[in-house]
Amino acid sequence: xxxxxxxxxxxxxxxxxxxxxxxxxxxxxxxxxxxxxxxxxxxxxxxxxxxxxxxxxxxxxxxxxxxxxxxxxxxxxxxxxxxxxxxxxxxxxxxxxxxxxxxxxxxxxxxxxxxxxxxxxxxxxxxxxxxxxxxxxxxxxxxxxxxxxxxxxxxxxxxxxxxxxxxxxxxxxxxxxxxxxxxxxxxxxxxxxxxxxxxxxxxxxxxxxxxxxxxxxxxxxxxxxxxxxxxxxxxxxxxxxxxxxxxxxxxxxxxxxxxxxxxxxxxxxxxxxxxxxxxxxxxxxxxxxxxxxxxxxxxxxxxxxxxxxxxxxxxxxxxxxxxxxxxxxxxxxxxxxxxxxxxxxxxxxxxxxxxxxxxxxxxxxxxxxxxxxxxx
Amino acid sequence: xxxxxxxxxxxxxxxxxxxxxxxxxxxxxxxxxxxxxxxxxxxxxxxxxxxxxxxxxxxxxxxxxxxxxxxxxxxxxxxxxxxxxxxxxxxxxxxxxxxxxxxxxxxxxxxxxxxxxxxxxxxxxxxxxxxxxxxxxxxxxxxxxxxxxxxxxxxxxxxxxxxxxxxxxxxxxxxxxxxxxxxxxxxxxxxxxxxxxxxxxxxxxxxxxxxxxxxxxxxxxxxxxxxxxxxxxxxxxxxxxxxxxxxxxxxxxxxxxxxxxxxxxxxxxxxxxxxxxxxxxxxxxxxxxxxxx
Numbered sequence: 001x002x003x004x005x006x007x008x009x010x011x012x013x014x015x016x017x018x019x020x021x022x023x024x025x026x027x028x029x030x031x032x033x034x035x036x037x038x039x040x041x042x043x044x045x046x047x048x049x050x051x052x053x054x055x056x057x058x059x060x061x062x063x064x065x066x067x068x069x070x071x072x073x074x075x076x077x078x079x080x081x082x083x084x085x086x087x088x089x090x091x092x093x094x095x096x097x098x099x100x101x102x103x104x105x106x107x108x109x110x111x112x113x114x115x116x117x118x119x120x121x122x123x124x125x126x127x128x129x130x131x132x133x134x135x136x137x138x139x140x141x142x143x144x145x146x147x148x149x150x151x152x153x154x155x156x157x158x159x160x161x162x163x164x165x166x167x168x169x170x171x172x173x174x175x176x177x178x179x180x181x182x183x184x185x186x187x188x189x190x191x192x193x194x195x196x197x198x199x200x201x202x203x204x205x206x207x208x209x210x211x212x213x214x215x216x217x218x219x220x221x222x223x224x225x226x227x228x229x230x231x232x233x234x235x236x237x238x239x240x241x242x243x244x245x246x247x248x249x250x251x252x253x254x255x256x257x258x259x260x261x262x263x264x265x266x267x268x269x270x271x272x273x274x275x276x277x278x279x280x281x282x283x284x285x286x287x288x289x290x291x292x293x294x295x296x297x298x299x300x301x302x303x304x305x306x307x308x309x310x311x312x313x314x315x316x317x318x319x320x321x322x323x324x325x326x327x328x329x330x331x332x333x334x335x336x337x338x339x340x341x342x343x344x345x346x347x348x349x350x351x352x353x354x355x356x357x358x359x360x361x362x363x364x365x366x367x368x369x370x371x372x373x374x375x376x
Numbered sequence: 377x378x379x380x381x382x383x384x385x386x387x388x389x390x391x392x393x394x395x396x397x398x399x400x401x402x403x404x405x406x407x408x409x410x411x412x413x414x415x416x417x418x419x420x421x422x423x424x425x426x427x428x429x430x431x432x433x434x435x436x437x438x439x440x441x442x443x444x445x446x447x448x449x450x451x452x453x454x455x456x457x458x459x460x461x462x463x464x465x466x467x468x469x470x471x472x473x474x475x476x477x478x479x480x481x482x483x484x485x486x487x488x489x490x491x492x493x494x495x496x497x498x499x500x501x502x503x504x505x506x507x508x509x510x511x512x513x514x515x516x517x518x519x520x521x522x523x524x525x526x527x528x529x530x531x532x533x534x535x536x537x538x539x540x541x542x543x544x545x546x547x548x549x550x551x552x553x554x555x556x557x558x559x560x561x562x563x564x565x566x567x568x569x570x571x572x573x574x575x576x577x578x579x580x581x582x583x584x585x586x587x588x589x590x591x592x593x594x595x596x597x598x599x600x601x602x603x604x605x606x607x608x609x610x611x612x613x614x615x616x617x618x619x620x621x622x623x624x625x626x627x628x629x630x631x632x633x634x635x636x637x638x639x640x641x642x643x644x645x646x647x648x649x650x651x652x653x654x655x656x657x658x659x660x661x662x663x664x665x666x667x668x669x
Binding site for chain 2: 140146154164206
């Protein structure tokens with residue numbers, strides 16, 4: 001019998017939104033307006049004028065603080081269910097705005113789900129929120145989640161008190177973590193003088209203070225240079241070997257592929273695929289991925305290429321170099337379809353800069369499932 | 377660094393909540409606020425310069441209106457019950473500055489955490505959330521004690537104010553005033569987290585105190601309806617009691633009615649502050665306001 005350390009059952013999160021259209025039924029596959037990093041979900045507090053009219057009082061009145069009524073709902077998470085075993089690294093992979101951070105925030109009790117529930121280490125997120133927080137170590141917001149006007153040691157001492165760690169144990173634990181994060185030499189420097197990578201290590205040390213069984217990492221390597229990012233990934237693997245259960249959100253498919261025992265691909269608030277990285281890639285193993293770098297690309301060419309038989313998926317992305325676009329096509333028979341593609345491009349006045357054929361990656365899995373690139 | 381410890385076992389995890397550990401967490405908040413306060417040296421300017429600048433406007437205005445040789449003082453004495461206009465204005469402006477600083481510091485404490493990005497991190501901990509507001513209030517109270525002392529000394533040094541009252545009774549008035557002054561700040565903090573831009577609210581509240589609470593003039597010069605409003609503002613009683621204690625030589629018995637009213641206001645504002653905080657916290661979990669910039 002499996003022991004689930006994290007269980008989520010049909011988590012839904014909707015926010016009131018002023019300008020969103022009336023809620024569409026996501027079950028019908030119609031577009032829902034999705035926001036992950038929601039910014040202005042609260043009603044505006046601003047003056048409104050009631051104009052005199054036949055249907056309104058004749059005098060003008062100004063109501064200074066009347067909130068506008070929400071006109072619709074923003075569905076950030078449209079029903080996420082997952083189960084994570086003890087000691088597993090589970091990667092939640094999806095583009096910006098997919099619902100990853102909202103899902104994490106519901107699991108760690110910062111956000112109240114609109115419906116659905118979850119259990120962390122056996123504790124219900126709605127009814128046993130404090131016990132959930134005691135079981136969790138969370139890295140959210142990276143370098144902004146710690147105090148820049150405190151030293152690394154002061155930061156950890158402060159958060160140790162919030163996690164009810166007795167002072168003697170706290171001092172020992174802080175020394176251990178500073179050593180582990182290679183911060184001992186800078187422990188008494190203000191965090192504002194640290195690099196991004198060092199600040200992230202302080203944030204991770206903070207999350208590990210209470211030696212939590214469950215660790216939630218929200219985009220832990222975002223904004224880090226490659227070396228710092230690799231150090232964080234190595235640390236995640238170490239933590240797993242110590243028995244921690246880790247839920248990791250990322251939009252870097254290489255990171256998810258490298259670290260995760262299983263991956264949930266999330267898009268528009270739903271998990272659209274969930275399996276091991278190998279199994280996910282096996283789904284389209286019969287496909288070749290043809291990468292073309294093209295100059296002179298025009299948007300109407302996308303339809304032309306999609307109409308070619310045997311082209312099963314297509315994603316276009318600007319490379320940022322000299323009007324060169326990256327076109328990725330999925331096809332079961334690259335040998336047969338390539339001449340047709342090249343002929344079509346030639347007739348449309350485009351110029352082929354580079355081409356290669358690869359086996360599918362997780363990004364290709366995502367394209368196959370959604371029709372768009374992970375980085376779009 | 378692999379280990380074989382069972383990390384699900386509570387015995388292998390430090391940190392069990394208890395009353396003592398919650399007190400320790402509260403102490404951690406106070407300590408953190410104090411360390412950050414010390415690392416922004418601009419507070420020194422506010423501490424020493426503002427007590428001189430702000431009342432100077434009113435003091436010099438009063439001197440001008442008093443006429444040659446202070447002929448207008450007799451009229452002031454009839455309405456205010458004293459000719460000591462310097463001390464009168466000094467006490468009123470001290471109380472106004474105290475409430476103003478509390479509104480900005482305590483009132484924006486949670487908002488500051490939100491802007492830094494640390495509010496979410498704090499609220500992820502298994503600590504009573506109200507501790508974060510109370511902790512910042514305690515730190516602010518300590519600095520305000522220094523501020524009030526410096527202000528009193530500067531009024532004595534620069535404006536010649538003479539204190540004829542009882543220091544013990546002055547401290548008693550300050551203690552009685554703390555719940556209502558900080559209760560308003562705590563209530564305000566909850567509104568600021570969701571409203572975000574609340575500078576207008578601060579200007580409104582301190583403007584009301586400036587006009588209705590008699591900081592530089594006796595209440596009797598206001599129209600009747602304004603005097604009615606002033607009776608519902610705790611700062612009115614703080615100013616009146618402080619003047620009696622510091623300048624008028626009043627006894628404890630004479631101060632008692634104002635002290636009782638102040639404590640009642642204090643309890644009410646602390647309850648309002650806690651209720652608003654609970655509503656704000658619930659709403660923030662529904663809307664995600666905690667993590668919003």
